Amino acid sequence: MNGGTRGRLLLFLAGLYPRWWRRRYGEEFTDLVTELADDRGQRTFPLALDLVAGLIDAYLVRRHVMTVFSADGALRRGAGDGLLVGGLVAIVAFLTNVLFPGGPDDSDGDLGNEILILGMYLLIGILLAVIGGRGRRRANTRNAGAKSGAVAGLVIGVTITVTFLAIDNLFFGLVSQQHDKVVAFASSGWSSMRSYMNVSLLTGAAVLLPVLTVVGGVLGFLGGRVASRGRELSV
Amino acid sequence: MDLDGLGRFADPAVLILSSLAGGDKHGYALLRDIEEFAGVRLGPGTLYGALTRLEQRGLVQPLAAEQRRRPYRMTEAGTAALREYLQHARAVTEIGLFRLATDT
Numbered sequence: 001m002n003g004g005t006r007g008r009l010l011l012f013l014a015g016l017y018p019r020w021w022r023r024r025y026g027e028e029f030t031d032l033v034t035e036l037a038d039d040r041g042q043r044t045f046p047l048a049l050d051l052v053a054g055l056i057d058a059y060l061v062r063r064h065v066m067t068v069f070s071a072d073g074a075l076r077r078g079a080g081d082g083l084l085v086g087g088l089v090a091i092v093a094f095l096t097n098v099l100f101p102g103g104p105d106d107s108d109g110d111l112g113n114e115i116l117i118l119g120m121y122l123l124i125g126i127l128l129a130v131i132g133g134r135g136r137r138r139a140n141t142r143n144a145g146a147k148s149g150a151v152a153g154l155v156i157g158v159t160i161t162v163t164f165l166a167i168d169n170l171f172f173g174l175v176s177q178q179h180d181k182v183v184a185f186a187s188s189g190w191s192s193m194r195s196y197m198n199v200s201l202l203t204g205a206a207v208l209l210p211v212l213t214v215v216g217g218v219l220g221f222l223g224g225r226v227a228s229r230g231r232e233l234s235v
Numbered sequence: 236m237d238l239d240g241l242g243r244f245a246d247p248a249v250l251i252l253s254s255l256a257g258g259d260k261h262g263y264a265l266l267r268d269i270e271e272f273a274g275v276r277l278g279p280g281t282l283y284g285a286l287t288r289l290e291q292r293g294l295v296q297p298l299a300a301e302q303r304r305r306p307y308r309m310t311e312a313g314t315a316a317l318r319e320y321l322q323h324a325r326a327v328t329e330i331g332l333f334r335l336a337t338d339t
Contacts, residue, residue, distance in 0.1 A: 014279075025283055031303040032262040032279050047278060054280015061287055 006044050007037035013051040021058045074135040074144035075151050078220070081131040082152030085124065086159025092120070093163050097178075098171050106179055125219055128152055132220025133227030145227065149220015153212035161205040168197045247277055247285035252294065252317040255309040259298060262286075265307070289313065 014033045015022075022029075033051070036042050096102070106113070128149045135148020168175050175181065176193050190196035254260060254268045262282060270276050277285075286307065289295040294313035298306045309317070 025287075027303045028262055028300065028305040029279065029283055032266075032282075035263045036266075036279060042276075046276075050278025050280040052280070054278070054284050057280065057284045061284070 007034065009044070010037045010047060010051060013048060013055065016055055017058050021061075073138040074141065074147040077135045077138045078131055078148030078151030078216075079155055081127075081134060081148070082155030082216075083159065085127050085131075085152065086156040086163075089120070089124070089156065089160055090163040093160070093167060097167050097175060101174060101178070109180075124156065125215070128156075128216045128219040129223030129226075131216075132223030134223075135220060136224030136227045143221070143224075145224015146217045146221035149223065150213050150217035152220065153214070153216020154209060156216070157205070157209040157212040161201065161208070164201055165198065168201065169194070244281070244285040244288055247281050248289055248294075249317070249320060250275060250277065251282070251285055251289060251307075252309055252313055253321075255295060255307060255313070256317060259306040259308045261301070261304040261306045263304070 010033050011030065014030055017025075017029070036047060102113075131152040132145035132149040136145040138144065138148075172194055175197070181193070181197065184200075185193045185196050188196050190199075250269045250273055251265060254265050254272070257268070260268060262279070266277055266279075266282060286295065290297065290307075292312075293310055294316055295307045296310050298308055
């Protein structure tokens with residue numbers, strides 16, 4: 001195959017790469033292919049074969065972008081465990097708000113409820129540290145615990161937010177009778193209780209999500225440190 | 236470690252990082268250097284498949300393009316990942332060589 005034909009073939013193959021690829025690597029990639037096409041030491045068939053393999057990979061690489069997440073055992077462990085803990089919190093929220101709601105004067109400020117809420121926070125904190133330990137054992141890298149804890153914290157926060165959004169809107173008639181919500185709504189100046197509840201929840205989530213992520217990261221890191229005692233880092 | 240899960244791009248990734256350990260390089264210079272120090276001739280598709288993944292993992296970073304060529308630089312995370320990998324490889328090599336020596 002003469003140089004011109006060979007160059008056209010290789011550049012044709014390079015031109016078949018997906019748009020996102022060409023946008024990101026187009027010029028430098030074409031430049032490299034051109035240089036290789038001009039290099040007489042390079043054989044055409046292996047070059048073309050490699051370009052085709054790379055072409056297939058480039059169409060699949062979007063999925064690989066996603067699998068950066070799934071390839072990281074610590075992140076995957078954090079997400080899975082976070083979903084489990086978030087699911088448990090969601091069940092508790094459903095039970096206490098929908099199936100067994102408190103009386104009309106029941107408040108989160110009552111001593112019994114305060115202890116329950118505090119215990120829940122404490123339990124989540126302990127679980128975040130445990131998740132960090134599990135992440136560290138899974139990936140066995142220095143920051144694995146922090147990664148697992150941070151992701152778990154974020155997932156728990158999102159699950160809690162979505163759960164309460166669902167409960168507040170699907171069981172509005174029930175939830176809108178809650179003492180704390182009635183009092184807060186009365187002093188809020190809002191005209192729609194549903195809107196007030198949703199906006200309050202989302203505003204709270206804007207604070208809760210980053211806080212839970214950071215707290216999860218810190219506790220996960222500490223849990224990871226404990227779990228890593230006596231273990232060599234893997235390579 | 237950060238080089239886990241790279242599949243068929245694991246070996247090219249190590250070669251690329253080893254090459255970048257000697258300084259920033261663009262695609263063609265990487266291929267030449269790898270061929271020189273490892274005797275491996277990577278194709279452009281393999282090179283950029285591995286570079287994409289290394290970049291996604293924050294192990295290499297692209298620098299400003301010089302004309303149409305874009306050099307790449309190994310990040311601190313890339314340095315740490317390569318060091319860990321090579322130390323492990325060295326330990327395995329030493330054990331293998333030791334066992335070969337004592338076996339004969």
